[in-house]
Amino acid sequence: MAKLEEVDSSTNLQAIHDRNLKKKRMKENLTGYAIISPWLIGFLALVIGPMIASFYLSFTNYNLLSSAQWTGIDNYVNILTNDGRFRQALTVTLIFVFVSTPLKLLFALFLAMLFNTGRKGTSVFTTIYYIPSIIGGSVAIAVVWRILFGRNGAVNEFVQALGFSGVNWIGNPDTALSVLILLVVWQFGSPMIIFLAGLRQIPQELYEAAAVDGASAFTKFMKITIPLLTPVIFFNLVMQTIGAFMTFTQAYLITGGGPMDSTLFYALYLYEVAFEYLRMGYASAMAWILLVLIAGITLVFFLSSKYWVYYESEGGR
Structure with missing residues (x-):
């Protein structure tokens, strides 16, 4: 009889412990959700909500001044078959992405390797070279770039x-697209910092062993x-490619998409x-086509x- 009472007491204690543990975990979970609630609310209201609205509007004829009228897939059909400027914008953007991104990464890797020597002062130069990535996408820099490459600018x-004639x-x-490519390549600081961090993780013993082998x-x-x-x-390839597809400010302020739509980026045409x-x-249909493309x-x-x-x-490739 005493043994049965001990078993029941032990079971009750275990049940109480489990309930307390469950309440503690629930409290911790609620606390966590409360902490991230501002971000979660913002994500739902400012990202997911607009995405759902945009997806619906992509199947409508909507001009902000009247109610949306359902048109089915007409917007997508017109974009892909009848819109010559869409094809031009897509072509220009693809050229821009697949030229600027490799050049940017090559230049960033080259400088990262120079700064990986461990010499004095490299941290200062790393900071200086990172500055263009901070300010490169700003309106001020776009205006400065336009002046530099203007007919009477410093470059000419x-x-x-x-001894050459100005261009x-x-x-x-x-040449207009090349000017924008050069501006984006100049903003190499962010991938450079990431490359530098990766280079410093490579064991020096490997280089020493290779040197011994000649x-x-x-x-x-x-x-x-x-x-x-x-x-x-x-990582850099994926991030920089996605960023290049969304380039807008430079083309909008420097060239306005011209001349002759030679710098008509996808994001600019969508705008x-x-x-x-x-x-x-x-425009919503264009945005979803861009999303699918990326x-x-x-x-x-x-x-x-x-x-x-x-x-x-993983032991290799």
């Missing part, structure tokens, strides 16, 4: 001092640096359709990463 003055960099369809600097770079840096390269022509349904390219990067990205924890 330098070119003329060398209308912004007004020429053959490996050249190029061999060390190709056989040690690049393979061990591929996760960082992959024109939405806020100049007030075709919000059409998602598709990102998916290709992820699927291909298993063939060239090296993860040490």
